[in-house]
Amino acid sequence: MSFAFYLIAALTVAGALAAVLLKNTVHCALALTVAFAGLAFLFLQLDAQFVGFAQILVYIGAVAILVVFAILLTRGSETPKDGGIFSRTWLVGLAVAAAVFAMLGWAVLQSVAGLPRATPEPTVTVGDIGVALMGRYVLPLEIVALLLTAALIGAVIVAMHEKEGSK
Amino acid sequence: MFETADQIFVLLKHWLVGLLPMALQPVAGVVLSVAAIVCFFPALFALTTVFERKGLGRIQNRIGPNRTGPFGILQPVADGIKSLTKEDIVPLSADGAVHFLAPVVLVVAVFMGFAVLPMGRNMVLADMDAGLLFYFAIGASTELSVFMAGWSSRNKYSLMGAMRAVAQMISYEVALLLSSVAVVMISGSLSLTKIVEAQNHYSYGLPHWYIFTPWGLAGFVMYAIATTAETNRSPFDLPEGESELVAGYHTEYSGFKFALFFLGEYLAMFSISGLGTTLFLGGWTAPFSFLTWVPSWFWFFSKLMMSIFVFIWLRGTLPRLRQDQLMNFAWKFVLPMCLLNLLVAGLWRFMGDGWLRWVICSAILVAAYVGLGWEEMRRMHIGARSYRYAE
Amino acid sequence: MTPLTGYLLVAALLFAIGLAGALTRRNAILVLIGIELMLNAANLNFIAFWRYGPHPEALTGMMFAIFSIAVAAAEAAVGLGLVIAIHRHTHTTDLDQINRMKG
Numbered sequence: 001m002s003f004a005f006y007l008i009a010a011l012t013v014a015g016a017l018a019a020v021l022l023k024n025t026v027h028c029a030l031a032l033t034v035a036f037a038g039l040a041f042l043f044l045q046l047d048a049q050f051v052g053f054a055q056i057l058v059y060i061g062a063v064a065i066l067v068v069f070a071i072l073l074t075r076g077s078e079t080p081k082d083g084g085i086f087s088r089t090w091l092v093g094l095a096v097a098a099a100v101f102a103m104l105g106w107a108v109l110q111s112v113a114g115l116p117r118a119t120p121e122p123t124v125t126v127g128d129i130g131v132a133l134m135g136r137y138v139l140p141l142e143i144v145a146l147l148l149t150a151a152l153i154g155a156v157i158v159a160m161h162e163k164e165g166s167k
Numbered sequence: 168m169f170e171t172a173d174q175i176f177v178l179l180k181h182w183l184v185g186l187l188p189m190a191l192q193p194v195a196g197v198v199l200s201v202a203a204i205v206c207f208f209p210a211l212f213a214l215t216t217v218f219e220r221k222g223l224g225r226i227q228n229r230i231g232p233n234r235t236g237p238f239g240i241l242q243p244v245a246d247g248i249k250s251l252t253k254e255d256i257v258p259l260s261a262d263g264a265v266h267f268l269a270p271v272v273l274v275v276a277v278f279m280g281f282a283v284l285p286m287g288r289n290m291v292l293a294d295m296d297a298g299l300l301f302y303f304a305i306g307a308s309t310e311l312s313v314f315m316a317g318w319s320s321r322n323k324y325s326l327m328g329a330m331r332a333v334a335q336m337i338s339y340e341v342a343l344l345l346s347s348v349a350v351v352m353i354s355g356s357l358s359l360t361k362i363v364e365a366q367n368h369y370s371y372g373l374p375h376w377y378i379f380t381p382w383g384l385a386g387f388v389m390y391a392i393a394t395t396a397e398t399n400r401s402p403f404d405l406p407e408g409e410s411e412l413v414a415g416y417h418t419e420y421s422g423f424k425f426a427l428f429f430l431g432e433y434l435a436m437f438s439i440s441g442l443g444t445t446l447f448l449g450g451w452t453a454p455f456s457f458l459t460w461v462p463s464w465f466w467f468f469s470k471l472m473m474s475i476f477v478f479i480w481l482r483g484t485l486p487r488l489r490q491d492q493l494m495n496f497a498w499k500f501v502l503p504m505c506l507l508n509l510l511v512a513g514l515w516r517f518m519g520d521g522w523l524r525w526v527i528c529s530a531i532l533v534a535a536y537v538g539l540g541w542e543e544m545r546r547m548h549i550g551a552r553s554y555r556y557a558e
Numbered sequence: 559m560t561p562l563t564g565y566l567l568v569a570a571l572l573f574a575i576g577l578a579g580a581l582t583r584r585n586a587i588l589v590l591i592g593i594e595l596m597l598n599a600a601n602l603n604f605i606a607f608w609r610y611g612p613h614p615e616a617l618t619g620m621m622f623a624i625f626s627i628a629v630a631a632a633e634a635a636v637g638l639g640l641v642i643a644i645h646r647h648t649h650t651t652d653l654d655q656i657n658r659m660k661g
Contacts, residue, residue, distance in 0.1 A: 005561070005564060009564070009568045012568065012572065013568065013571055013572065013575070016572050016575045016576065016595055017575060019579065019591055019595065020575055020576070020578060020579030020582075020583065020588065020591070020592060020595075025585060025587060025588065026265075026318060027262075027265075028588060028591060029591070030265065030315065032591050032594070032595070033311060035572075035595065035598070036598065039572075039598050039601075039602060042565070042568070042602060043602075043605055046565070046605050046606060046608075046609040047609060048605045048608070048609065048620055048623070049295070049296065049297050050297055050300065050620070050624070051601075051605060051620055051623050051624060051627070053297055053300040053301050053304040054300070054304075054624060054627055055601075055627060056304035056305070056307065056308070057300065057303055057304040057307050058627050058628070058631050059594075059598070059627070059630075059631070060304075060307060060308055060311065061304065061306075061307025061308065061310065061311075061340075062307070062337070062631055063594060063630070063631055063634045064311060065310060065311065065314065065333060065337065066634055066635060066638055067587060067590070067591060067594075067634070067638065068311075068314055068318075069330070069333075069638075070587055070638040070641055070642055071587055072318075072326075072330065073642055073645075074587070074641060074642060074645040074651050084584070085583060085584060085585070086582045086583060086584065087582060087583070087584045087653065087654050088654065089582075090581075090582040092581075093577075093578060093580075093581025093582040094578055094581075094582060096577065096578075096581060097574045097575070097577040097578035097581065098574065098578075100573070100574050100577055101570055101571060101573070101574030104570035104573065104574070105567060105570055108563055108566045108567055108570060109563070109567075112559070112560065112563055119609070119610055119611070119612075122609065122615060124615070124617065124620070125296055126296055126297050126300075126356075126357050127355075127356070128615075128617065129617065129620065129621075129624075132617050132621060133621070137621050140621075140625055144625055144628050144629065147628075147629065147632055148628060148632050151632035151633070151635055151636050152632075152635070154636055154639070155635040155636045155638075155639035156639070158636065158639040158640055158642075158643050159638075159639035159642045159643055161646075
């Protein structure tokens with residue numbers, strides 16, 4: 001396990017922790033961006049170049065900006081009046097998350113013997129991805145296109161100002 | 168002899184790397200290329216600031232800076248000394264860490280974009296298979312730095328400027344991506360070196376640059392509009408318009424941080440113009456087949472400087488667009504034209520060689536332009552001009 | 559510990575952190591941030607198994623991750639639109655206060 005992997009993994013986990021623990025919502029969004037960037041580096045380390053760059057382009061370039069705009073439009077950067085950024089049932093949530101992590105970790109470590117050791121580097125070009133998208137995966141591609149169109153129209157309609165007369 | 172002149176920087180780099188021990192050579196090669204980019208483009212930036220101020224001055228019927236050095240050549244030195252020695256004022260309620268990191272993120276992201284540009288034959292820093300995607304991914308990070316700068320200043324004008332800038336940048340980014348996708352479709356690769364290679368053919372002495380095809384010309388115009396908007400240049404510079412928003416998202420920055428923003432903006436202009444020349448103007452290829460003896464890097468940089476000149480010309484000539492006019496233009500005119508351009512590029516590819524594809528593709532694009540233009544003009548209700556006088 | 563185990567543990571940790579954030583924070587947008595973290599952790603799992611699996615030339619893991627990224631972006635857009643619409647109606651994004659069906 002290379003030093004680079006540990007460093008990037010530490011960065012990603014630190015970003016994720018900051019994203020759920022910080023008080024100021026905009027700081028949380030910026031820490032989330034750091035986590036996304038760390039994940040993109042992890043993808044690049046796994047020789048998945050297209051996915052890594054798509055992660056940066058879509059998540060950092062679009063989703064992070066969406067989150068930040070939503071925070072600004074809902075004035076979420078003001079801290080809540082009656083104090084407390086965690087809900088009343090925070091202990092239960094934390095316990096559930098810890099249980100999920102324990103279960104997943106146990107499952108992964110338990111099956112170490114069955115996991116493959118090392119495989120040669122896959123030589124996947126963007127051309128191969130294009131051929132696969134237009135060949136074997138053309139149906140999911142078209143469905144995702146429809147889904148994105150529906151989501152675009154839906155998000156605009158949901159967030160639009162209502163006309164004054166229809167109240 | 169001409170090959171030596173063409174490859175002179177590559178040969179120089181090989182010689183320098185050869186002087187070092189074997190173990191260090193790969194790292195030294197990369198470090199040398201990176202150092203060359205980091206030293207050369209800021210020097211070009213300094214030259215461009217003089218060029219711009221003199222050019223704008225001449226367009227506006229005045230001389231421009233002429234005190235510092237002959238023809239004002241040493242003006243960037245004076246500007247550099249000024250910005251380095253100015254006091255770095257940070258507002259008391261500003262968010263310290265984010266305020267500090269915003270210009271850093273911008274400059275780092277912009278410098279990373281230069282890694283994939285082919286500046287000459289065999290002169291790419293990182294020849295990636297998905298080079299174009301890497302460039303756009305890095306470009307998307309600059310929007311985040313703009314927002315960070317505006318929000319961390321705790322200033323209404325900065326925040327408004329930042330939100331306007333980000334809204335403008337994400338709208339025109341779609342146009343940028345779509346006009347590049349047409350090029351990717353025709354050349355069949357996301358790698359910038361292969362895109363230049365696909366344009367490196369000549370017929371009857373004229374090059375096969377993509378700008379000389381109907382879809383290429385339309386794509387180039389859309390790309391040029393999108394780059395002017397992405398780099399917040401006039402006529403799309405409402406986010407930093409001096410008469411509107413003080414200085415927009417970099418109001419609260421002084422001294423060296425402001426110089427970094429300035430540097431970042433101009434370097435973004437260089438890299439995006441470099442990408443435009445690679446995609447549409449043939450990169451480092453010569454304009455006529457009898458001129459291929461001139462070094463390839465000379466052609467790349469002269470096309471780059473011509474694009475910069477056009478940017479300066481636009482800044483001096485056109486008035487600023489209002490925010491809603493800008494957004495309307497992006498979503499209702501540029502985006503449909505880009506989508507249609509994709510269709511036309513596909514038609515071009517599958518119609519085979521001949522005069523018919525020229526006629527049909529040009530006809531579709533012209534009809535779309537006229538149709539969309541009429542639609543926009545009708546919506547704007549342009550009537551007879553009316554004047555109001557003060558009583 | 560094989561490289562694959564390392565990546566899977568990191569993905570599990572990110573998933574748990576995202577889940578904790580989604581279940582404990584009061585602000586609706588932070589819940590969405592937690593959900594995005596969970597989706598990203600699943601993507602990491604897919605890519606890790608693609609890389610260390612027996613048939614990387616089949617591209618299955620990579621395709622799933624690409625579609626997952628697209629769908630997650632769409633879902634984030636719709637979710638944030640909903641949060642903005644609710645904020646316009648109730649003037650708060652505090653989930654502890656949006657606990658009645660009556661408007």
